[in-house]
Amino acid sequence: MTTILIKNANLFYAKQVIKSDLLIEDDKITQIADEINERADKIIDADNKLVAPGLVDVHVHFREPGQVHKETILTGSKAAAHGGFTTVGAMPNVIPVPDNVDDFKNQLELNKQSVIKTLQYAPVTMNETEDKLSPIEDLAKLGAMAFSNDGHGINNAKTMFDAMLRIKAVNSHLAAHVEDQNLFNKGVINAGPVAEEFGLPAIERVAETSQLARDLILAKETGVHYHVCHLSTADGVKLIRMAKDAGINVTCEVTPHHLLLSDSNIIKDDANYKMNPPLRSENDRRDLIDGLLDGTIDMIATDHAPHAENEKNQGFLKSAFGITGIETSFPLMYSRFVKTSLMSLEQLLELMTNKPAQIFNLSAGEIKIGADADLTIIDLNKSFEIKKEDFISKGMNSPFIGQEVYGQIQKTFVKGQEVYSI
Template sequence: MTKLLIKNGRLVNPASNFDGIADILVEDGKIKEIAENITAEADKVIEAGGLVVAPGLVDVHVHFREPGQTHKEDIHTGALSAARGGFTTVVMMANTNPTISTVPVLEEVLASAAKEDINIKSVATITTNFDGKHLTDFPALLEAGAAGFSDDGIPLSDSAMVRSAMQEAVKYDTLISLHEEDPALTGVLGINDGEVSHKCGFTGAPTVSEYSMVARDAMIAYDTKARVHFQHMSAKESVEVIKFVKSLGANITSEVTPQHFSITEQEILTVGTNAKLNPPLRREEDRLAAIKGLQDGTIDVIATDHAPHTHEEKDQELTKAPSGMTGLETSLQLGLTHLVDEEYLTLSQLLEKMTLNPANLYGLDAGYLTEGGPADIVIFDDKKKVVIENDFASKANNTPFINQELTGKVMYTICDGNVVYEG
């Protein structure tokens, strides 16, 4: 194991509310010492003066497409993309082919993930092959290493099935994560039903398709006392619903993606299908509501929903192209640019949403820096301006942020005490 010394960095650790200059000594994959001035022999010394040293980022919502769709991404390229973005732990979604609905498929995925240099977890599906009707074997999948359960990509339309899933989650003390878009209320997926979709001549996905399901499932969560996480919130009313049901005492959490707090449906008119997402980019008032939710704690987590697609898949008519965008390599930069630089959040508050809170969601040993704890660390320049270029570690480049100038650059990503990315 490498002995690593990080000198003179600005240590920002939301778990302890520490923000100040400190050194970190890493040995045998753990943090051995944190102090003002450490003098020690080391195999590698990183001079971090002028840089931020923080817990490795945690993303609880990524699509690495393995098995079955590895022409878009695989676990190895997904891990490289994560490390380049400063992430040391990610949780994969289960909408692969086949879906992660059985123990053999889950074990195959986790065996592949174990070969990588970062920590990779996976959820299993709530219902078998996303059929919306039959629950998977929760105890067997948990025993095999499932981090939780989600049918992300496919909403659960049957409220009785949602209630059964939540009751099962309570029984086995696990987390249910939900994608909320009522298909009966939706036109063309991936485009907000509003000014832009009407200019394009079709009915899109209205905000009511999201917030009506959020309201239903938040109240079922309140009734069952289940731990329920609402994925990629995009509508102003969804944020208000979550705030209200939290005030009742429901054990619910929610996330927002960087794209949803950074840009709006107008981006469709300039970059086309690379701005087509499920749920869609919304209006400016929805973007600002998401930011307010981050400020007041209604929204707990920032997660990328990293969703790679090939150029050929995205290079189709707006109504035919798949929804989704890559996000791991621009997530921190979008947070710095649109939340910290614009003074909506402090740097520590941003990092809390990207480290401590997502780790706590799944009970992961991550998201904090302390002596004896895991040496999962990101070191970045929080002031440097960077123009996003088309040179990603991901297999895919379906992002609307190419050629945009953003703040921030990851300089080092360290996982289990090893440098896994150096910028």
């Protein structure tokens, strides 16, 4: 039996940070106490370091199969470990879309390359774009974490209604990319003064909010757990707030980039600022922050979307949508939200560990005796510059490169195995 003793940790335990030791035996946490003096194969002195549950990200794109020039399951999972994440949910917009039993089984096999726990979404509809539903019952039995057509809105209300009924029947979750394709209208940037200044086709806010309003009514009718991916608008926050007050089974996520950036940050035709949904106005950004702080928004998710350099250096019109984010998420949020006293460290950790795990019924996000030893050790006092050369992801498409942040990930463990060390 392999034992690891972590001493003098600032341990995030039972929703608070306490000074404690922690013992790992094989793959489990077996002791948490003020002082543990047992012999161990390895002793780690975590003095002045935060020891947190491995972070949980319910929204990533690992690109394999079909687009391995952008990312692979191995590089994506190693990047996640570098970011302190030990459990992620991988979206099904790979090639081929795993919309049948054989392709889904193949995806699960490929995911075994992951150095962390990579859970798999199944598509709601065939190829994520058709009105015909995927074999929801079969994919749920194979272990689909949830169902999502991420990257595509479901424009047919009957298709969405039927999907909700069947996903509810298998006691799963529907994670929606809310986007009315007709209102999206091949836009590349948020509608507003910046779009007008650059003469770029614009994405209206109602592309998100009109479909969201429809879906909330359908969710009320069906009772399905309806989860909203990457919420980006002030009106979207209001709709979610009203829906929760009305008792609708809805949750939602927000990305670090929508919390930290608005379209006012776009000062040149740089597609590192091109993502879907787009960066909205400063007013939208402020309302997203308010929604996060008051509990309307349930969690932070990265929407990690890596691309090759030549796919992001062609300006807004021709470049792909997406931002790589899993390696920078915690340091950015800690630096811009906790260090500035917008929220407490405990609040941030809840939003990035326990809350997403709880909502998606995952065995993750919490340090407790008997749990898998999925942990990350973070030096909150260590400042560093976000540099391309430090990324493990194949994707370096980030507008945050060059920024100074705090909260360096030192080590990450999955089931007691060290999967990242600085």
